[in-house]
Amino acid sequence: MMENDIFKALADPTRRAIFEKLASTQSMNASALREGISISQPAMSQHLAVLRQAKLVQEERQGRFVHYRVKPDGLALIVQWVARYSTFWPDRIDALRQTLKEMDQ
Amino acid sequence: MMENDIFKALADPTRRAIFEKLASTQSMNASALREGISISQPAMSQHLAVLRQAKLVQEERQGRFVHYRVKPDGLALIVQWVARYSTFWPDRIDALRQTLKEMDQ
DNA sequence: CAAACACATAAGTCCATGCTTATGTGTTTG
DNA sequence: CAAACACATAAGCATGGACTTATGTGTTTG
Structure with a gap:
């Protein structure tokens, strides 16, 4: 199941x-993503493969570089899952409500 | 870190x-939770311990039964985390928006 | 108070997973 | 076109995690 991925x-x-770093920019190649994160090149490549399979990121090859970016709808399933239990976080709902309000502007 | 838990x-x-089943009721003891889920008693106990440590559920002993229930604010950190990337799921936002609207009623 | 019961903990096993080094694939460049 | 580069894949290893059986702890009941 995709939700599980x-x-x-x-x-x-x-x-x-990695995801957070990727979200903080437009797009970034695998080598640039390694900066600041102490990790080997294959490890990064494997992590990106997992994120890719979960459809959380998308890749685009440009020459010998592969540019990664956060996939817009990637977190949708999580959002939907959490929303099912929204009645359980009445206090925190306001923050999210505020986020949505700001998106309208 | 708690978020990681x-x-x-x-x-x-x-x-x-288990969490979903627990959310569908007021509270339930460990044995009742096992019904429908093919799992041994110790496995259930261990899973509940993990959920407890993540503060997603809370327990209350009543005699020889331990009643579990979903902790209201348990998913707050996830919501906050996801909300940070809310600009990335513009299409799916409507579903959540609708959920919030229904909560108002 | 001994047996039954609800649950937790201990200990061991098996598989998933995150890492490493080594190598392969595709692209650019001197 | 050979070397350098960016990245992916392979293979092996070590740890984590989900399960099992066995046993412990606390509570109720006949």
Whole structure:
């Protein structure tokens, strides 16, 4: 199941760090992503493969570089899953509500 | 980090099934939770311990039964984490927006 | 109070996973 | 076109995690 792929992909702290770094920019190639994260080249490549399979990121080859970027709809399933239990976080709902309000502007 | 505990706890499909079942009721003891889920008693106990440590559920002993229930604010960190990337799921946002709207009623 | 019960913990096994080194594939460049 | 480069894949290893059986702890009940 795809939902499971996403949860498993995000369960690793290194992968979340990669995703977060990727989200902070337009797009970035694999080598640039390694900067600041102490990790070997194959390890990065493997992590990106996991994120790719979970459809959280998308790749685009440009010459000998592969540019990665966060996939717009990647977190949708997580959002939907969490939303099912939205009645359980009445306090925190306001923050999300505010986020949505800001998106309208 | 607590965020990591939550992601890891939700990364297992059996644990998500337990959480979902628990969310569908007020509270339930460990034996009742096993019904429908093909799992041994110790396995259930261990899964509940993981969910407990992630603060996704809370326990309450009543006699020789231990009643579990979903902890209201348990998913807050996930919501906050996801909300940081809300600009990346513009299409799916409507579903969540609708959920919030329904909560208002 | 001994047996039954609900649950937790211990200990061991098996498979998944994150890492490493080594090598392969595709692209650019001197 | 050979070397350098960016990245992917292969293979092996070590750890983590989900399961099992066995046993422990606390509570109820006949």
